[in-house]
Structures are given as C-alpha cells and as structure tokens.
Amino acid sequence: MKVAALIPAAGSGTRLGLGPKAYVEVAGRSLLAWSVAALAPHADEVLVALPGGLALPRGVPARTVVGGATRQASVQQLLRATDADVVLVHDAARPFVPARVVQDVRAAAQADGAATAALPCADTLVRADAPGSARWGEAVPRADMWAVQTPQGFARAVLLAAHAQAEQDGFEGTDDAGLVARLGARVTLVPGDARAFKVTTPGDLQLAAALARTWDT
Ligand code: C5P
Numbered sequence: 001m002k003v004a005a006l007i008p009a010a011g012s013g014t015r016l017g018l019g020p021k022a023y024v025e026v027a028g029r030s031l032l033a034w035s036v037a038a039l040a041p042h043a044d045e046v047l048v049a050l051p052g053g054l055a056l057p058r059g060v061p062a063r064t065v066v067g068g069a070t071r072q073a074s075v076q077q078l079l080r081a082t083d084a085d086v087v088l089v090h091d092a093a094r095p096f097v098p099a100r101v102v103q104d105v106r107a108a109a110q111a112d113g114a115a116t117a118a119l120p121c122a123d124t125l126v127r128a129d130a131p132g133s134a135r136w137g138e139a140v141p142r143a144d145m146w147a148v149q150t151p152q153g154f155a156r157a158v159l160l161a162a163h164a165q166a167e168q169d170g171f172e173g174t175d176d177a178g179l180v181a182r183l184g185a186r187v188t189l190v191p192g193d194a195r196a197f198k199v200t201t202p203g204d205l206q207l208a209a210a211l212a213r214t215w216d217t
Contacts, residue, residue: 003106004084004156005043007035008074009092010051010067015200020051022092024205027212030057031199034095034212039151042102043088047081049074072172072179076163079156086110087159089176090151095208097196098217102151108188109153116153116177117192118146149192152177158185 009032013021022032032048040046040061048056049067056064065081067074075089086109090097101117108115121142129137152175154162162179166172173179177187199208 001086001110002045002084003043003086003088004082005036005039005046005151006075006078006082006087006089007032007039007046007048007062007092008067008071008078008089009035010049010074011071011093012051016202016205020054021199022050023054023057024199026095026199026205026208029212030060031095031208032057032092033060035090035092035097036060036062038095038097038099039088039090039102041099042106044084045082047078048092049078070172071174072163072166075159075176076167079160079163082156084156086153087156088151088153089159091198093198093200094150094196095199096211096215097149097151098193100217101149101190101193101196104190105151105153108190109155112186112188113155113158114153114177114180114185115188115190116175117149117151117196118189119149119192119194121145121147146189148175148177149196149198150175154180 009022018024046062048062048064052066065077105115125140125142127137129135166179181187
C-alpha cells in the first residue's frame with residue numbers, strides 16, 4: 001500500500017507578515033523543512049504545494065506542484081499529482097508534529113478510510129454575541145469538543161470524491177476532514193499533540209523557537 005505525504009505550503013503568511021510562511025525559518029530551518037522531516041519517515045513519497053514562482057528551500061527532499069488560490073485548491077493539486085492509495089495531508093505551518101501522532105493517523109486512515117489528529121478542548125468556549133463582536137454571547141459546553149489539527153489521513157479515493165463534491169457545491173472548507181465528513185463519511189479523531197500547533201502569529205514563532213531547542217521526536 002503506497003502512502004504519500006501531501007504538504008500544502010502555498011499560503012502567503014499574511015498574519016505572520018514575513019512573506020510566504022513555509023519559508024520562514026525557526027532555528028535555522030524553514031517551517032517547510034521541519035514539516036517534511038516530520039512526515040517523510042512515514043510516507044513512500046512527499047509532495048509539496050508551493051506558491052507560484054518559488055522553489056523548494058534548500059535541503060527539502062520532495063516533489064513539488066504549484067498551489068492554488070486557497071488551501072483547498074492547493075490540496076486538490078497535490079491529490080492530482082499522486083497515485084498513492086493513502087494520503088497524509090499536513091500543513092507546512094505545523095512544523096512540530098510528533099512521530100506518534102503521524103503513525104496513529106496513518107494507521108487510523110488505513111483502517112477507517114479517514115482520520116485526523118485533534119485535541120480535546122481544554123479552554124472554556126464562548127460564542128460572541130454577534131458576528132465580529134468581542135462581547136460574550138453564550139458559552140458553548142466544551143465536553144466532546146475537539147480542536148482539529150493535521151496530519152489528516154485518507155484513502156485517496158475518499159478525499160478525491162470529497163474535493164470533487166465540494167467543488168461542485170462551491171463549498172470552501174478550512175481542512176480536508178471537514179470535506180469528507182460533509183459527505184456523511186466517518187472520520188476518526190486521533191489524539192493529537194499541543195506541540196503540533198499551527199504557526200500563525202509572531203508570538204507562535206517564539207513558541208516554535210523554544211520547542212526547536214529540544215525537538216527530537
Ligand atoms: O492560512 P493557513 O495557516 O490556514 O494555511 C494552512 C496551510 O495551508 C499552510 O501550510 C499554508 O501554506 C497552506 N496553504 C496553501 N495554499 C493556499 C493557502 C494556504 O497551500 N492558497
């Protein structure tokens with residue numbers, strides 16, 4: 001059974017403000033290089049979606065495709081470029097995902113057809129009282145709430161069908177498991193890890209740099 005790691009890395013990194021995020025370095029290594037290193041041992045091939053006109057950072061062993069205007073479009077390009085039976089989709093922006101999480105997602109994807117890393121919610125959750133408002137509206141019970149991470153693993157045929165349906169419906173999601181779930185298919189939640197957080201803001205870079213000092217998983 002062939003497994004491909006698909007790494008969408010074509011984002012512009014607007015919130016971070018340092019140019020395309022995948023190229024931003026932590027401890028002398030790009031976020032993309034950290035992410036590829038985390039996934040590569042668990043896949044037969046690694047494919048990366050890059051912003052148009054940019055090349056892979058030095059020392060990143062992967063095939064490349066040009067990404068799309070949205071994350072979803074970038075994943076679609078990656079899906080079209082592989083014939084693997086199982087795909088592991090992982091954001092370049094999550095450089096520190098432990099091997100245990102990748103292994104568990106891969107195993108669950110092979111067993112169930114669709115799986116994602118996710119963390120049970122530890123914080124109190126509240127909905128704002130109106131869209132865009134910063135005022136407390138209604139608390140949302142956090143029991144049974146999970147924060148979804150990557151990697152996410154799928155039988156490639158399942159994810160292809162989910163993307164095709166989303167495109168037909170004009171539906172734009174924020175991840176791939178959501179596209180599969182909206183088809184009514186079962187998606188297994190695999191316990192993720194807080195260290196697999198998404199580097200989004202300048203403060204996250206500080207956390208990532210601290211983590212890089214002791215990283216060996
Ligand atoms: O923007 P966000 O942080 O949600 O992006 C998640 C991942 O999707 C990042 O690794 C980013 O590079 C990737 N992405 C992409 N193509 C886009 C937008 C985002 O590959 N058009």
